[in-house]
Amino acid sequence: MARCSVCGNNYDKTFTVTMGGATHTFDSFECAIQALAPVCSHCRCKIVGHGVEKDGTFYCCVHCASLQGVKGLEDRV
Numbered sequence: 001m002a003r004c005s006v007c008g009n010n011y012d013k014t015f016t017v018t019m020g021g022a023t024h025t026f027d028s029f030e031c032a033i034q035a036l037a038p039v040c041s042h043c044r045c046k047i048v049g050h051g052v053e054k055d056g057t058f059y060c061c062v063h064c065a066s067l068q069g070v071k072g073l074e075d076r077v
């Protein structure tokens with residue numbers, strides 16, 4: 001049994017994600033996304049698929065990146 005670090009739910013099927021040296025405990029992917037997913041710096045949506053990154057800034061898609069003036073990116077598949 002472990003407690004989700006986002007919603008505090010006590011659940012027997014929690015899992016942990018280690019990111020940047022810190023380990024987080026979650027009861028669901030929804031909570032993991034809430035805590036860890038990067039946010040598109042253009043439309044502010046949570047990036048849960050393959051986003052794009054440029055100079056440490058995340059975008060959900062090339063379209064958003066290009067609207068922010070980022071050039072030369074292609075969707076990574």
Ligand SMILES: [Zn+2]
Nearest residue numbers: 004007027031
């Ligand atoms: Zn949770």
Ligand SMILES: [Zn+2]
Nearest residue numbers: 040043060064
């Ligand atoms: Zn976006």
